[in-house]
Structure formats: structure tokens, C-alpha cells
Amino acid sequence: MSWETVVGLEVHVQLRTRTKMFCGCRTTFGDPPNTNVCPTCLGLPGALPVPNAQAVRLGARAALALGCSVRGRSVFARKNYFYPDLPKGYQISQFDQPLAAGGRVALESPERGRIEVGITRLHLEEDAGKLVHDRFPAKTAVDLNRAGIPLAEIVSEPDMRSPAEARAYLVALRQILVYAGVSDCSMEQGSLRVDANISVRRPGESRLGTKTEVKNLNSFANVERALEAERVRQIALLESGERVSQVTLLFNAGSGQVKPLRSKEESHDYRYFPDPDLPPLSLSAEWIADQRAELPELPDARRARLEIAFGIPAYDARVLTSEVALADYFESVAAVGVDPKTAANWVMGDVMSSYNERGTFPVSAERLAGLIALVRDGVLSHQAAKRVYAELATSPGEEPKAVAERLGLVQVSDQGALAGWVDEVLAAHRSEVERYRGGEAKLMGFFVGQVMKRSKGKADPKAVQPVLQEKLLSR
Numbered sequence: 001m002s003w004e005t006v007v008g009l010e011v012h013v014q015l016r017t018r019t020k021m022f023c024g025c026r027t028t029f030g031d032p033p034n035t036n037v038c039p040t041c042l043g044l045p046g047a048l049p050v051p052n053a054q055a056v057r058l059g060a061r062a063a064l065a066l067g068c069s070v071r072g073r074s075v076f077a078r079k080n081y082f083y084p085d086l087p088k089g090y091q092i093s094q095f096d097q098p099l100a101a102g103g104r105v106a107l108e109s110p111e112r113g114r115i116e117v118g119i120t121r122l123h124l125e126e127d128a129g130k131l132v133h134d135r136f137p138a139k140t141a142v143d144l145n146r147a148g149i150p151l152a153e154i155v156s157e158p159d160m161r162s163p164a165e166a167r168a169y170l171v172a173l174r175q176i177l178v179y180a181g182v183s184d185c186s187m188e189q190g191s192l193r194v195d196a197n198i199s200v201r202r203p204g205e206s207r208l209g210t211k212t213e214v215k216n217l218n219s220f221a222n223v224e225r226a227l228e229a230e231r232v233r234q235i236a237l238l239e240s241g242e243r244v245s246q247v248t249l250l251f252n253a254g255s256g257q258v259k260p261l262r263s264k265e266e267s268h269d270y271r272y273f274p275d276p277d278l279p280p281l282s283l284s285a286e287w288i289a290d291q292r293a294e295l296p297e298l299p300d301a302r303r304a305r306l307e308i309a310f311g312i313p314a315y316d317a318r319v320l321t322s323e324v325a326l327a328d329y330f331e332s333v334a335a336v337g338v339d340p341k342t343a344a345n346w347v348m349g350d351v352m353s354s355y356n357e358r359g360t361f362p363v364s365a366e367r368l369a370g371l372i373a374l375v376r377d378g379v380l381s382h383q384a385a386k387r388v389y390a391e392l393a394t395s396p397g398e399e400p401k402a403v404a405e406r407l408g409l410v411q412v413s414d415q416g417a418l419a420g421w422v423d424e425v426l427a428a429h430r431s432e433v434e435r436y437r438g439g440e441a442k443l444m445g446f447f448v449g450q451v452m453k454r455s456k457g458k459a460d461p462k463a464v465q466p467v468l469q470e471k472l473l474s475r
Ligand SMILES: [Zn+2]
Pocket: 020, 023, 024, 025, 036, 037, 038, 039, 040, 041, 042, 148
């Protein structure tokens, strides 16, 4: 019998601020351990937290970008638990009155086409510190630079039905957050971390099965692998007549296995209560409206606009908008008069691979447009243009035409030169000439190929054919 998988994700995103959530310490990644700390984020007695206005603004923008409604009043709460990387003994978070609720993320599911995943809530919280296990032999160190860094926690509805869908959701979510400018979402630097909830049930069942939670996944690929491993584990348990127990799991990327960490806490285990040091967060309707007005164009809107404004296929628009920089570059190429579909092909091909390699665009939009014009005018073959592009990428300043000439790639459509090559080819292949004259018209391709070879690719194939035809028929 088959099983249906149900997945919901909790994503922690580091908000792009210069200072921490409740103090003035810097948020720079990679500083020496315990250098960005103060009495507040160390949790020393008497230190008072003050909310970071920029973090609140970015949190609200993230919420609005996800279609959530931002509440005029939200409350910071203490989430109490004891852990070595949490010197205060509690984390400041939001509980029953979060910053925002009720949004959605649209995405392309590999199995179900276009779907929407609901966002239950978005709340603000501070990060904990970091335990360092590999610094000293047989000792654990703690680095509190991360303690107090502002996070938005984005909780989805259990709307995903497969590990691949969970991954697609993360890709779409990340894209929105990066477009909105609220986070760099760098997984390497830990600014996007995922906890995944998963359960299985029989298809058609409306009640959810018992769920488990896989904690702290640090790459999209690992989210997918961990969920797949956990789905297999749960199904095996149920099919052998056992029960799934509600546990928290860790994923070992090396072995590809999930291991129980502890039995899952319920919210009452944290004894949440409103933080007495922080008044409720109060946001006016006008302020919220301003944040909404300042949102930049988001991925879905841009995708739709590119499709309509430039008449390019939906697939192209999706690839081009996968990153803001890519879409910007495409638009600047189209803006200098290049045919949009041709511009899209170039950007999705050679431009994207050089961008992925270097993180920049080595060839300006104007120079690319110049190169594309050479192909359009028959000066360069498409193949030759790709070589010129690679050369332009490493020689800033040189013009496409000059590079093409330096490399000897300019196509020859000069009749005299073409006639010379054609004569040589016909002289070298007398029997094929006879067969062609005897009615084997398909040999034309062969002759064109031979001329291209003899000219070392420089002959313009469109100009070759009439010359060949004329000479073949005139003898
Ligand atoms: Zn501090």
C-alpha cells in the first residue's frame, strides 16, 4: 500500500543588520570568537535589551514579501531552557503574539505543477551562541559572537507532499527573501537554517500522522536527503506494525542517516512568558503601509513582467529571474536593442556559466550586444561568437570585432574567396560531383561541410550554398 508524505518547514533567516537584535554588538561573520559581545548579549545581570529598529523593519518586509499580515502589536517572550550556548538561560523570541501571520509561497512542484504553500507565521527572535567542538582536544568551547543576532523564523503550513517539494519551497522562499533585501540567505555562513517536520499517512486520510522533526539542516540538498531518509524510516516502522514516536532527529550527511537527538519538546516545556524588560512591539498602520510601499519588485512579478514585456517563454523568464543580477543583466542587454529571445539565449548560456564561475559579468551588456550584432549580420558564426565571448571575458576593453579579427574568426562571404574553396573541394571529390549531377541532391550537405573544413570554419555557410549550386550545375 502507498503512503502520503506531509512536510512542514521552519526556516531561520538571519536578518541583514549591522548590529544585534537587542544590543549594539556587530554581526560580522567570521570575527575572532567572543569579540562581538557585551553585557546584554552575554546575559549579565542588570543589562537591558533594546530592540533593533532595522531588524524590526527587515522582519516586517520579509513578512510582507511573503504575503503575511503584519500585526500592529506583537510581544517579545522569553523561551526558557538551559543550554551551554545560551548564557541567559532563555532566548528572546515571540510566541503567541508573533510579528506576522498568514502568508504564502508559490512554487513549481516537481510532481504537482504550480502549488502554494501557506505561511503560518513569521516571528522575530535572537540567535543563540555556538558550541565549538573541534578547537581543543577533549574540550568544548563556546563562541558567543552569534548570541543575539536577529533572526526571522518562518513557519510553513504542512502543505508539502515530498522531499523534492520541500526543496522547491526553500528555493522559492530564499529567492523572495533575497529579492526583498532582508537577508543574504547564505547557507555556508549559517544565515539560513532549516528544521523540517515530517509525517506519513495513508492517501485520503485527513488526520496527520505523528510527526518527527529533523533539526538544523544546513543545505537544500541535505533537507531533501534527510526527509527522504526519515520518510523511509517512518514507513518501515508503520509497515512492521510499530508506532512513530514524536522525536527530534539529527541528520548525518556522511552516513545519510537520521539519529534521535531527544524526545520532542512541547511549547509548555519552555515556560514562555512575556519578557518583562521589553514592552510590546507597536507598529502603526502607516508604518506598515510604508514598508509595503518600499518593497522592491518580487520574483513572481518580475517573471510575469519579463514574459509579457519581452515576449520570452515562461521557462526563460523563470531561469532569468532566479537571481536579481541575472535578470538585471538580461534587461540591460535587451535595452540596447538586442532581440529579447536572442538575449535570453545568450544570458542563459555562456553568460550564466561565466557568472556562476566568477560571481560577476565580465562582458558588459553593450559589448555582448555588439557581439550578437556580428552574428546577426553574418560576420560571425554562432560557434565562433562563443569563442569570441570567452576571449572578451578575459580581455576587458577589447571590442568584439577586434577580437574576432585577431582570432581569425570573421566569416568570409567574399565571392572570390568562396569560389576558390569551392573549386578545390569539387576537384578533390570528382565521384561525389558525378553522383550529385546524377540526382543525389543530399550530397549538398557534404560539399558545404567540406568547404567549411577547407576554410577552417571561416566560410559563411549561407553564402557557400549558392556558389556550390552554381558551379555544380554549370559544368
Ligand atoms: Zn552585545
